Amino acid sequence: MSFSPLINELIDALRCLPGVGPKSAQRMAMHLLERDRKGASRLSVVLQDAVEGVGRCEQCRTLCETPTCSICSNSARLRNQICVVETPSDVMAIEQAGGYRGLYFVLMGHLSPIDGIGPAEIGLDQLTRRLDEESFEEVILATNPTVEGEATAHYIANQVQRRGIQVSRIAHGVPLGGELEFVDGGTLAHAFRGRTLVGN
């Protein structure tokens, strides 16, 4: 015994959302069909628009729907600093904390050899090309303070130092094992100010 085919399919399709199990998917499907069909239609349209329209910034790899994102194309940003983060949400968290005026580079993940994610998969060839071609004076490593984030930061630090460019790591004012995007703005701003030079 189950719901009618279309409803079952909707429940199943909702499970592509992170953290949504069978029971919440059923609750969501019922809510949308019983009480918010307008919201469901809008979500349908926006989902498809986003899937078709959102790509990656050619310069920093963040998600955006224009060739170059609003930060990379902002002439007021400092061009001698680049901050390396794991995700677009990390860029947002740092921007909301305020205080940083340089550029970003978004890995869209971290090194994870077990999952087949090596330097190329997180765009490090593109990052080193930029380091060679542009005139950065400092690379700020703001990957998450997790085992993988630290390993990724360590790997990038080596690549940067080999080019004689200064590398720094944001201070660990955030709890180890935590995720950058969930840290409050004050702590993040503090971590930026307290960054330490790597290997000097």
Next chain:
Amino acid sequence: MSFSPLINELIDALRCLPGVGPKSAQRMAMHLLERDRKGASRLSVVLQDAVEGVGRCEQCRTLCETPTCSICSNSARLRNQICVVETPSDVMAIEQAGGYRGLYFVLMGHLSPIDGIGPAEIGLDQLTRRLDEESFEEVILATNPTVEGEATAHYIANQVQRRGIQVSRIAHGVPLGGELEFVDGGTLAHAFRGRTLVGN
């Protein structure tokens, strides 16, 4: 500072889902765009199909995409018992518990005068018409054991008794204040067996 317009719109549209706040909506949007665009496209299509295709059963009011649902159109179901529930999920819960072979009537809610939800809004005119026209011997009230569910059951019991039809209420093996669809099958089946006649 925020994400690009399309991404912001996606985050906002995801908030039509129950229990999804700004942070989870952001996490969902990032997950879909970074790691599951196929799932997002499928969800978009299925959402629209469901919004356009799913209506209500002409006989029991449950959500389905055919004029009459699979239970109402099943000739093996007993036509002398009708079980009144608040939602389609309650029908599923009772069916999964097993043991009940009669029909259903789905209120799609409960009486709530404060919110302007009176007898007409939960289809009670349709229910009483069926009581007059068909030959039911028993109406089983399986609304939730909440204040509103009890009040709704009480109201319906009066309507049924006035017609000389037997009314029963499922036994409260479920915790008061709980919701029917989250009760385990064993408890629900027990509650069905232990139902008591109303007002006799």
